[in-house]
Amino acid sequence: MNAMSHPFDLAHATMLPPTQVGLRETPDSTLLAQRWEAVHEAAAAVGNLAQLGREPLSREIMGLPERAAVRGGWHYDSVVRGIDDLAAMMEPGLRALLSLTAQGQDTTAAALTLWREFHTARAAIVAILDAA
Numbered sequence: 001m002n003a004m005s006h007p008f009d010l011a012h013a014t015m016l017p018p019t020q021v022g023l024r025e026t027p028d029s030t031l032l033a034q035r036w037e038a039v040h041e042a043a044a045a046v047g048n049l050a051q052l053g054r055e056p057l058s059r060e061i062m063g064l065p066e067r068a069a070v071r072g073g074w075h076y077d078s079v080v081r082g083i084d085d086l087a088a089m090m091e092p093g094l095r096a097l098l099s100l101t102a103q104g105q106d107t108t109a110a111a112l113t114l115w116r117e118f119h120t121a122r123a124a125i126v127a128i129l130d131a132a
Contacts, residue, residue, distance in 0.1 A: 027076045029069035035083050036065050042090040043118050049097050050111035060126070067129055075129055082125035090118060 040061075044054045068079040093114040097107045 033065040
C-alpha cells in the first residue's frame with residue numbers, strides 16, 4: 001500500500017512565537033492572522049494526508065483575526081489563546097504523520113482523526129466571538 005505524501009516540510013516552516021496574552025487596549029490582528037493562516041496551512045497538509053484535499057475557507061473563517069481584534073477584550077484574548085492551543089496541537093500531530101509517511105506507512109486514518117480534531121477546535125474558537 002502506498003502512503004500519500006505531501007510537500008509540506010516542517011523543517012522549513014516558520015514557527016511563530018505565541019502571541020502576547022493579557023488584555024490590550026488596541027488589539028493587533030497581524031500576528032494573529034499569521035498564526036491563523038499557519039494552522040490552516042498545517043490543516044491543508046493534514047487534509048491531503050487524509051485524502052480529503054484542501055478545504056475551501058469561508059470569509060467568516062479567514063476573517064476571524066480581524067473580527068476578534070474589533071471585538072477586543074476577553075474575546076480577543078480567548079481567540080489568541082485558542083489559536084495558540086490549536087497550533088500546539090497541530091504541530092506534533094503533523095510531525096508524526098509526516099514521519100510515518102516518510103517511512104511508507106499509510107496515515108489516512110490518523111490524519112482523518114487529526115483533521116476532525118482540528119475542525120472541532122476551530123469551531124470552538126469561532127464560537128468565542130459569538131459569546132455574549
